[in-house]
Amino acid sequence: MVTAASEMELFLPKSYDIFWSLVILIIVAVFFYKFFLPKFQAVFDERAAKIEGGIAKAEQAQKDADEAKAKYDAQLSNARVEASKIRDDARAEASHIIADARTRAEADAAQITATAQRSIESQQQQALVSLKGEVGVLATALAGKILGSKLESDDVQSTMIDQMIAELDSDKK
Template sequence: MLPLEGEGPLGPLLPEHLSELFAGIALFLVVWWVVAKKVVPMFEATYAERTAEISGGIEKAEAAQAEAAAALAEYKAQLASAREEAAKIREDAKTQAASIAAEIRQQAQDESARMLATAKAQIDAERALVVHQLRGEIGGLATDLAGKIVGESLTDDDRATRAVERFIAELETESTSERA
């Protein structure tokens, strides 16, 4: 394409007067200097503030996360300690229950032995009393019967008592030999 009339090799960008070119360059340098000295530092300050806020927020978040991790570790330690204490309390309760049960069992056995001994002593006393009473009654009946058989009264108490005791001793000897 051929350049139009009044247009040079730069086309429409070529100013008509050289002063326009210098004024454009001077204005560009002034705008560049104003941007470099005023606008860029404001952007840099804003960027630095935001960077500081972001890094401060990250640091706060990391600190909060570390604090939460420490609190979690402390909570887990307390929970483990509480579990250990609960296990110890359970074991102590089991041990205490076992000792109480053994103590109660021993008391029951002691009470049972005491009651058995008391009952045996009472039975022996009652047996001795009954044997004594029976001897007296059997002796009296035997004397009366012997007196009726013989036809005379056996009033001699010593003789009658000896005869009765001998008779009872013979009965006991016979019953002992039959048991064996």
């Protein structure tokens, strides 16, 4: 029968196998270290540089975006101030235009009122003159009927008419 120690020997390699395995492992390690490791390191460094570059670009883009936003906010604030100023100027100009229109309308109304007043006074004066003339004619006719004769002299008629008008004016006062 096979003992436990002999079974263990089956699983343990011989010393020459261990030696040659170590030699091959060292050769493979040196070959890997000389040829593959620099290429892997270059790829890793390149990826790290790309990542760092991407991070730097992202930070720069964020910085640019913040600057653009600040500039936009400043322009928006300036635009609001300018719009407010334009609105205030428009209101002031509208008030000025309304005041000018009101002043012109009042001046026109005063002129129309004055013209109408002068026209009324002129018409009143004309009516008064016409009325005085008619009153004179009526008074002369009435005096002629009362006296029973016609007043023939124009001078007599004029003086009589003037006296009657003067009496009427003095009675009014």
